[in-house]
Amino acid sequence: MIETRSRKQSGGSEEVIKTVQFSVLRYDPKTLPAPRVDSFNVPVTKGLTVLDGLHYIKENLDSSLAWRYSCRMGVCGSCGMFINSYPRLACNTQVLELKTDTVHLKPLPNFDIIKDLVPDLSVLFEKHRSVRPFIVRRDVSIDELPSGEFFQSVEELERYLQFTYCIKCGLCMAACPTVATDRRYLGPQPLTQAYRYDIDSRDDGSDERKEEALGSHGAFRCHFAGACSEVCPKGVDPALGIQLSKRRAFVASLGLLPKKRLAAVAPPVTSAKRREGTPDAPERTVR
Amino acid sequence: MRTRESTLWTWHLLAGAVILVLLGLHMFIMHLSGLGGSGEEDVLSYSSVMERSRALAFVIVYILLLGVALYHGLYGFRKIVFELTLSEGVERAVTVLIVLLGLALFVIGSYATITAYAM
Structure with a gap:
C-alpha cells in the first residue's frame, strides 16, 4: 500500500515520501496461544530506519509493541530482527532502501521468543x-x-x-x-x-x-x-x-x-628505558 | 589442540583425498582404458574381471578403496544424523552402530575380494 504525500510530520520538518505498512509478528508466550501478525501504517521520511518506524508505532499506534534496542547506531547489537526475511539490525536498515511497500518484521529465527520482536539471546x-x-x-x-x-x-x-x-x-x-x-x-x-x-x-x-x-x-x-x-x-x-x-x-x-x-x-611504562636519540619533550606552555 | 573429533575429521579429509586417487584409477580402468584400442566389453567381460581379481595389486587397491570409502561415507552419514540434535547417549549409540555397520561391510567386501583372488 503506497500513499505518496507531501506534508509535514507533526513536530518534524521532514517531508513524508510515502506510507509503508509495517507487518509485525506479535507473540507473548505467556498470554497468546499462537503468534499473530499486526499491520501498522508508518509515514516514511528520507533516512527513516526500521527502528524509527517501530518508535513511531509505539508512540502513536500501539504502545504494547515490544522490541529490544539501545544505542541506535549499530554498535550495541540489540535490535537484530528478521526484516523482510533477512536478519538485520533495525537501526542500521533504512525503510526506503528496502524498496518495498510492506516491511515484514519477525523476531530473529533460531532463538526462542520472549515477546513480539524480542528474541531470547x-x-x-x-x-x-x-x-x-x-x-x-x-x-x-x-x-x-x-x-x-x-x-x-x-x-x-x-x-x-x-x-x-x-x-x-x-x-x-x-x-x-x-x-x-x-x-x-x-x-x-x-x-x-x-x-x-x-x-x-x-x-x-x-x-x-x-x-x-x-x-x-x-x-x-x-x-x-x-x-x-x-x-x-x-x-x-x-x-x-x-x-x-x-x-x-x-x-x-x-x-x-x-x-x-x-x-x-x-614492563610498566615508568620503568622503560629511554631510547638513545629521543628528543626532549617541549617545554610546557601552560603551568 | 587435538580432539577426538578433529582426528576423525582429519581422517575423513585424508580418506577423501585417497578416494579421489583410487576412484579416479578405477574409473580410468573401467571407462577409459578402451581408448588404447580394446573396447569396453573387454574390460567388463568375465575373463577381464577375473583377471583383475587375481592380480594382487588390484586386490590391495579394492580393499583399500572399500575401507576409505566406507569410512568417508559413514563419517559423513554420522555427521548428518548428529544434526538431529540428539542426546549424548543416543549419539554414542549411533556411533557404535555405525562402526559395527562399517566393520561388517568391510569384512563382507574384503571376503568377496579375497575369495575372487583365490579362485
Missing part, C-alpha cells in the same frame, strides 16, 4: 561464554596485572583484528542453517570468537577451548553456507574464521602445528 551468550572468550595465560596471572600489557606486533594484531568487531547481535546465529537444525551446534559467533583468541599471540587457552570449539558439535559441523558472513552488520567474516579454525585443527591433528610463541609481558 541467552543461548548465544551461554555458548559464547563456553569458549572462554578472554585471554587465558598459564605462566602469568592476568589478575595480578590489571593494568599490565603484553607485547604484540601489528602483524600479530591484524591476524585476528576483524573478529574483534563482533557485537554479539546474533544475526549470524539466526542466519546459520546448521544452528537451525542442530541446537547443540555451537554456531558461528562462538566458534569465531574461539578462533579469535586461539590465534591471539597473548593467549594460551586453546586447550581449554578445544573440547567446545572442536568437539562433536563444534567447527566440523559447519557446512560453509556462508550466511553468517553475508548478514554480519560489522563486516566480520565468521565463515572464514570457522574454516581457518578447521585448517588449524587439521594441521594440529597431523602434528604439524608450530608451537605458539607467547607474547611477553611488557
Whole structure:
C-alpha cells in the first residue's frame, strides 16, 4: 500500500515520501496461544530506519509493541530482527532502501521468543561464554596485572583484528542453517570468537577451548553456507574464521602445528628505558 | 589442540583425498582404458574381471578403496544424523552402530575380494 504525500510530520520538518505498512509478528508466550501478525501504517521520511518506524508505532499506534534496542547506531547489537526475511539490525536498515511497500518484521529465527520482536539471546551468550572468550595465560596471572600489557606486533594484531568487531547481535546465529537444525551446534559467533583468541599471540587457552570449539558439535559441523558472513552488520567474516579454525585443527591433528610463541609481558611504562636519540619533550606552555 | 573429533575429521579429509586417487584409477580402468584400442566389453567381460581379481595389486587397491570409502561415507552419514540434535547417549549409540555397520561391510567386501583372488 503506497500513499505518496507531501506534508509535514507533526513536530518534524521532514517531508513524508510515502506510507509503508509495517507487518509485525506479535507473540507473548505467556498470554497468546499462537503468534499473530499486526499491520501498522508508518509515514516514511528520507533516512527513516526500521527502528524509527517501530518508535513511531509505539508512540502513536500501539504502545504494547515490544522490541529490544539501545544505542541506535549499530554498535550495541540489540535490535537484530528478521526484516523482510533477512536478519538485520533495525537501526542500521533504512525503510526506503528496502524498496518495498510492506516491511515484514519477525523476531530473529533460531532463538526462542520472549515477546513480539524480542528474541531470547541467552543461548548465544551461554555458548559464547563456553569458549572462554578472554585471554587465558598459564605462566602469568592476568589478575595480578590489571593494568599490565603484553607485547604484540601489528602483524600479530591484524591476524585476528576483524573478529574483534563482533557485537554479539546474533544475526549470524539466526542466519546459520546448521544452528537451525542442530541446537547443540555451537554456531558461528562462538566458534569465531574461539578462533579469535586461539590465534591471539597473548593467549594460551586453546586447550581449554578445544573440547567446545572442536568437539562433536563444534567447527566440523559447519557446512560453509556462508550466511553468517553475508548478514554480519560489522563486516566480520565468521565463515572464514570457522574454516581457518578447521585448517588449524587439521594441521594440529597431523602434528604439524608450530608451537605458539607467547607474547611477553611488557614492563610498566615508568620503568622503560629511554631510547638513545629521543628528543626532549617541549617545554610546557601552560603551568 | 587435538580432539577426538578433529582426528576423525582429519581422517575423513585424508580418506577423501585417497578416494579421489583410487576412484579416479578405477574409473580410468573401467571407462577409459578402451581408448588404447580394446573396447569396453573387454574390460567388463568375465575373463577381464577375473583377471583383475587375481592380480594382487588390484586386490590391495579394492580393499583399500572399500575401507576409505566406507569410512568417508559413514563419517559423513554420522555427521548428518548428529544434526538431529540428539542426546549424548543416543549419539554414542549411533556411533557404535555405525562402526559395527562399517566393520561388517568391510569384512563382507574384503571376503568377496579375497575369495575372487583365490579362485
